[in-house]
Amino acid sequence: MSRGFDTERWTGLDGLVLVAAGAGVFTREASLLLAAGLGVVVLGYVRVAAIPEVSLRIERDLSDATPDPDDEVEVTLRVTNEGSGTLFDLRVVDGVPPALGVADGPARLGTALRPGATATATYTVTAVRGEHAWDETVVVVRDPSGAVESRETVSAETTLRCEPELAATADLPLRGLTSKYAGRVETDVPGSGLEFASIREYRHGDPIRRIDWNRRARTGELATVEFREERAASVVLVVDTRPEAHVAPGDEAETAVERSVDAASVAFSALLDSGDSVGVAAFGPDECWLAPSSGADHRARARRLFATHPAFAPTPPDGAFFPSVAVRRLRRRLASDAQVIFCSPLVDDYGVSVARRLEAYGHAVTVVSPDPTTTATIGARLARIERDLRLRELRRSGVRVLDWGDEPLGVALARAEAGWSR
Amino acid sequence: MSEITRKPTRTGTAMALSVAGLTTFTLGFTTSTAAVGGLVATVALAAGLFRGSRRIVDAAGGLFFLSLLFAGATGAGTEALLLAALGSILAWDLAENAHSVGEHLGRETDTLRLELVHAAATLVVLAVGAAVVYGADRAAAGGQPITAVVLLLVGVVALVTVVTR
Amino acid sequence: MTLARRLFLLVGVVATAAGFAVVAGVSLGLELTDIFLGLVAALAALQGLRYVQRRRETPMNTTVTGDPEARVAVPIPGSDFDDDLVSAMGRHTHWAARKRVVDRLESRATQALVARDGRAPEEAAALLDTGGWTDDPVAARFLGASVSIPLRQRVRLFLSGQSSLTDRAGRTVAAIERIGTDDDSTGERR
Numbered sequence: 001m002s003r004g005f006d007t008e009r010w011t012g013l014d015g016l017v018l019v020a021a022g023a024g025v026f027t028r029e030a031s032l033l034l035a036a037g038l039g040v041v042v043l044g045y046v047r048v049a050a051i052p053e054v055s056l057r058i059e060r061d062l063s064d065a066t067p068d069p070d071d072e073v074e075v076t077l078r079v080t081n082e083g084s085g086t087l088f089d090l091r092v093v094d095g096v097p098p099a100l101g102v103a104d105g106p107a108r109l110g111t112a113l114r115p116g117a118t119a120t121a122t123y124t125v126t127a128v129r130g131e132h133a134w135d136e137t138v139v140v141v142r143d144p145s146g147a148v149e150s151r152e153t154v155s156a157e158t159t160l161r162c163e164p165e166l167a168a169t170a171d172l173p174l175r176g177l178t179s180k181y182a183g184r185v186e187t188d189v190p191g192s193g194l195e196f197a198s199i200r201e202y203r204h205g206d207p208i209r210r211i212d213w214n215r216r217a218r219t220g221e222l223a224t225v226e227f228r229e230e231r232a233a234s235v236v237l238v239v240d241t242r243p244e245a246h247v248a249p250g251d252e253a254e255t256a257v258e259r260s261v262d263a264a265s266v267a268f269s270a271l272l273d274s275g276d277s278v279g280v281a282a283f284g285p286d287e288c289w290l291a292p293s294s295g296a297d298h299r300a301r302a303r304r305l306f307a308t309h310p311a312f313a314p315t316p317p318d319g320a321f322f323p324s325v326a327v328r329r330l331r332r333r334l335a336s337d338a339q340v341i342f343c344s345p346l347v348d349d350y351g352v353s354v355a356r357r358l359e360a361y362g363h364a365v366t367v368v369s370p371d372p373t374t375t376a377t378i379g380a381r382l383a384r385i386e387r388d389l390r391l392r393e394l395r396r397s398g399v400r401v402l403d404w405g406d407e408p409l410g411v412a413l414a415r416a417e418a419g420w421s422r
Numbered sequence: 423m424s425e426i427t428r429k430p431t432r433t434g435t436a437m438a439l440s441v442a443g444l445t446t447f448t449l450g451f452t453t454s455t456a457a458v459g460g461l462v463a464t465v466a467l468a469a470g471l472f473r474g475s476r477r478i479v480d481a482a483g484g485l486f487f488l489s490l491l492f493a494g495a496t497g498a499g500t501e502a503l504l505l506a507a508l509g510s511i512l513a514w515d516l517a518e519n520a521h522s523v524g525e526h527l528g529r530e531t532d533t534l535r536l537e538l539v540h541a542a543a544t545l546v547v548l549a550v551g552a553a554v555v556y557g558a559d560r561a562a563a564g565g566q567p568i569t570a571v572v573l574l575l576v577g578v579v580a581l582v583t584v585v586t587r
Numbered sequence: 588m589t590l591a592r593r594l595f596l597l598v599g600v601v602a603t604a605a606g607f608a609v610v611a612g613v614s615l616g617l618e619l620t621d622i623f624l625g626l627v628a629a630l631a632a633l634q635g636l637r638y639v640q641r642r643r644e645t646p647m648n649t650t651v652t653g654d655p656e657a658r659v660a661v662p663i664p665g666s667d668f669d670d671d672l673v674s675a676m677g678r679h680t681h682w683a684a685r686k687r688v689v690d691r692l693e694s695r696a697t698q699a700l701v702a703r704d705g706r707a708p709e710e711a712a713a714l715l716d717t718g719g720w721t722d723d724p725v726a727a728r729f730l731g732a733s734v735s736i737p738l739r740q741r742v743r744l745f746l747s748g749q750s751s752l753t754d755r756a757g758r759t760v761a762a763i764e765r766i767g768t769d770d771d772s773t774g775e776r777r
Binding site: 095096101315372 | 638
Binding site for chain 1: 426487490491494495497498499500503504507508511515518519522523526527528530531532533535536539540543544547548550551552554555556558559574578581582
């Protein structure tokens, strides 16, 4: 009887019983006393109310544990009463991951459950990029009279992992993102390029191809030819994941961070395909850094990173964040000639200052800015004006800006490129 | 779909209003004033359920109680009054439960089994209780002295005080 | 169980037993007057009403279930300004919020005049002072210009109930939207 708490549901019934009994005595009507007697029976029922020991097992089945984005995944929740007592009043609310929205059917269940019996609820969630773990399921148990209630939690580990392919979207003219600074960067470091640099003494392990056979024939010495090392341009995709960037034009709409990560993953793939060395960084409380590189392994690493790194989660982060420290750290990590593609909704002034500072340090900065503003309220309209002013300010200071509205990214890019190449 | 509709469930609303209607019908066998009271209480219960207001549902319960009190005081038959009391408690209980289930699980969840079990449990307790009380009354039929009634009332008051948490 | 409870239990059991004894025909030698009966009834009713009253004072205890079906809610851009507008009309944070609203609109109007209309910063400030930056006298007045609103328009405003802070802020935002769009003739729309 100590389990659960009193709901106070029947409070006041005792008073009605007394009033009825008093009226019965006063009027000498037996019927009123009988009615009071019925009330006493109910009070006794409420008094003995108790909840049996709750022992539930839950299982969850996903129709597809690794879906593509926007796929509908059917979730089957099975609740089994493993205790020895019947649960007369059982209400279950499943712990759907915060970033997933339920498309069909509530993730809830209400039933009475005999020992050993199982109840099932089915609902559908819409997959979005990320690794989504189910929270614990909340269970509300009441005694049949509703006088005592207990809240319990049960958990079953379930994870939905949605890792979109980093597909080479051929129709995206993404080469333009770096074209302004295109071309291989030539260095003065001797290595394995095309242009002749110097000849040095042979060291064990030098490739046979690069041995100077003419000299060998002439003098009998082994020497190695060195060429000027060639390095591909390195591009770092920086995604604005600050709490400020977690905004959306509506309740069910994609958040600006989700769109930024989308843009970054598309750009990553396209740039990698065109031979650049690409890195990834998050500008937010959760640190994330993938140094520029290339190759199939790198692509797989990035794919996993975009999908599962907590920094890129669609839910707002709650850690403390010191933006100026983060800017300094980012600067230290960027090679001096690295180009930056900064994905940010630019809904506050700090995003602008990050882009301007990186540009001032000599990095070529392109801002890809998903537009999360609406005209729904006065504040929203003002926010749209403010964002427009920020884009103008950035463009005036020489930063290239891609304003990405509702249209596909490729369309926005083609339009922006027309402006850049003027 | 984003949020559930936190309103009293349709199942519970239908059951509560049916029982309230039957109770009003039963009150019709007592006095016309009590029947009108029952009607007002039923309307209030419907309003409380459609508005999703626990306070109005409670007020409807209070109106049922006043109707019972009036019917009893004006010499209603024992059977009719006991039946109406049973109906009043059941109607309020179903309405309140519909509200509670609606708050927890919303209208979208299938809660038929949950609410039927709850209704059955309350109905069984009330039916058994009414039978016991009625049986005791029959057994003691023949005009028991008022002394006994008062002693029993004092006893009930004391026991209720003990039972009340 | 407390002492009082035990006492009540004892009284209850004894009285109930005695009651049943009387019903069964045992005479206990008790005489009850109408006054005594009325007194007992009144006491019972009084205690009963006190218990009923307790329901009104006791909040229901129940679990509150969340909304896991909905995606985590993120704000829409500009919701902070809407919040300021609401608290500017509230009682306590009134002045600070109102100042924030006006300051923010003023600085955006200035920036818009510079960035979209190609004005110099001093020129923009002067335009704001005179109200010459917009055709809408309501917006001009809201940002501090001493423009008088024509009587006819004032009556219309009064009748349409558009004199609240929200409406003036809304008109000001609309006026800023129009800066640099060569569409300055719509000052009296809506």
